[in-house]
Structures are given as structure tokens and as C-alpha cells.
Amino acid sequence: MMLRTAAARRRTAATVAAACTLAVALTACSGTTKDSAAKDNGRARGAATAKADPDAPLKKGLKLAFLPKQVNNPYEKIVDEAGIAAAAEYGGTGKEVGPSDAGASSQVSYINTLVQQRQDAILIAANDPNAVCGPLRQAMAKGIKVVAYDSDTAKDCRQLFINQAGSEEIGRGLVRNLGKQLDNRGKIAILSATQNATNQNTWISFMKEELKRPEYRDMKLVKVAYGDDDDQKSFQQTQGLLQAYPDLRGIISPTTVGIAAAARYLSDSSYRGKVVLNGLGTPNQMRTYVKDGTVAQFSLWNPEELGYLGSYAAAALASGQITGAEGERFTAGRLGEYTVGKDGEVVLGEPTVFDRNNIDTFDF
Helix, strand or coil: CCCCCHHHHHHHHHHHCCCCCCCCCCCCCCCCCHHHHHHHHHHHHHHHCCCCCCCCCCCCCCEEEEECCCCCCHHHHHHHHHHHHHHHHCCCEEEECCCCCCCCCCCHHHHHHHHHCCCCEEEECCCCCCCCHHHHHHHHHCCCEEEEECCCCCHHHCCEEEECCCHHHHHHHHHHHHHHHHCCCEEEEEEECCCCCHHHHHHHHHHHHHHCCHHHCCEEEEEEEECCCCHHHHHHHHHHHHHHCCCEEEEEECCHHHHHHHHHHHHCCCCCCCCEEEEECCHHHHHHHHHCCCCCEEEECCHHHHHHHHHHHHHHHHCCCCCCCCCCEEECHHHCEEECCHHHEEECCCCEEEECCCHHHCCC
């Protein structure tokens, strides 16, 4: 992939926003009866059909809450702090709340509290696409705007999804990058986050689809391991993969916690320089491992821009500029104009590939 400037990514965003994403199964959500779910859905849909006023000013004093997968995740901390800072630009306030673990239902109690606090918007990186649906529907029924970012909910549980990049591009691109490093040969594994993480599972699905192409006939996926976005567990899962498959040639870790833990293990092992590690990470996490030769390249978008875009999108929703309908447009501060795509998706842009040649030009 080519390195993109911020301006180029903004231009790209409008054209790729309508790209299809993997469908998320719309299943019943726990903790909600059939009748109450139907009523809540009706109220939420009614709110979604309100007419947008693109000329409406952003409201002052908006209250936004960011609910990450877990509050001790360094990547999500960058996203949320940028979104909170963006809120101050347009006269709003933001805060981050959330669990210390990435369990499927760990975010539910926080959503309930935020509804009681009458936040204007809740921005959530979902640990599970369906476990959070009940309280999010209740939030929308009460007029609270819901924006998913980084990891989506089921589509009827939010108005917008701020996607860091096209899901298909991320999944297929990671396989292509690793394949080039391995000459499309050998056994590979995936080190993911949690088993229910929407973004991880979507990317992995596209990885598997890419691996079906004839050029990868000599490259075999032997295992998908889960480190639950926990540093120590991800470190142990890396160790376990190499013990179970001593002839493993490559690992893809599409999670910033996982890739950093895997790099730490490889850097102090006999597998350094023999097993190729690729995936998604931040430059500050991975700089040491790139410079010592453990990792040749990895990729990511700018998490600060993701949080910034999410904040302005939530403000546009709460101010009535947009409703989440396909084709609506809004301005995200210094990032410029964005278009709402299919199923309420807004795409930040294309990921950047980091290596020894460019990593020192980034600081996040």
C-alpha cells in the first residue's frame, strides 16, 4: 500500500464510504423482551427518519461519552482523547468511561449509566455486536445518538459506524503484505483479540477469502488464536503458536495489543528473523521492533483522526445536520467533508504501511 497524506485520505474517504462491509447478523439481544424490543426499535426507527438539516449549526454544550472496548487499551486511549479534544473545538464536552476487560457484556452497565446521565451521544467500540444492543436501543429511543467506532455493533443498534478503513481492504491487504514477505509459501497463523470482536472477525473473514485465491495455494492458515486484547495472554498465545507449529513462517495480528505482545516475544526468542510478523499497530508501540529487525512492516490508520472524525460525526447527528442516511454529508473540522455510506458507515480513509523508512515521521 502507498503511504497517504491526510488530505489524500480525506479525498479517498468520500469515494470509499459506500463500499460494502461484511453483513453483521441481526440477532435478538439479551435482556430485552420481544415486545419491548419491538417498541424500542419502532421509536429508534422513527428518530432515524427525521429530516436532516445540513445547514444547522453544531449545538453548543453537547455531552459525548466514549465507551472503548477497555479503558486500559493504549490504542483506544489515543482515539478517545482525540475525540474528547475535538468536542472542545465545537463547544462540547467529552469523557471516556468503560470496563478494564474486553468481555462481551462488560460494556452494558456503562451504557445504562450513560443513558441515565442523559448524554447527547454515546460513541462505542463494541466488544460484541449484539450483547450491547438492548441498552443502545433504549438510548436511541430516548433521543441519545449512538455512534459505533473501530468495532461495530449490529446495524440496528446505532445510527453511524465510523470505520477506520474499508474492512475488505484491511483484511485482504494484511494477507497480501504477509504473502509478499513469505513469497506466498508456508504455514501462517492469526493472533486476534476477542472471539466476538466485530472488526476482528470481519477482517479475518476477508483474510480467509483472500487466502482462497490461487496464488496462496502454498500458504496455509493453521490457527486463529485469541489474546483477548490482553498483553500477557497475547504473549502466551504467541508462545503457544510456535510451540504447536515450530515450522510456522508468519503471524498476522490485526490488533495493536496483540502485535506488540507478539513482537516482544519474537524479539527475545530463537524465532526472531525466522517468523514474519505483520498486522496492525501504532508506530510508538512498534518502533523498537522495527529498528531491531523483529518486524519489517505493519500498518494502521491514524487513531487520532478516527476519534476526531467520530466526535464530529456524533455532533452532526446530535445537531440534526445528518440522521445517518446514506448520501448525507457533514464537515468534520480540519478533516473536511465526509459522506455517509451504506448502512450508516463513514470511512476514515486508507491505512498507512509503516517500515524503517517512514516510522520516525509518526508519533502516536
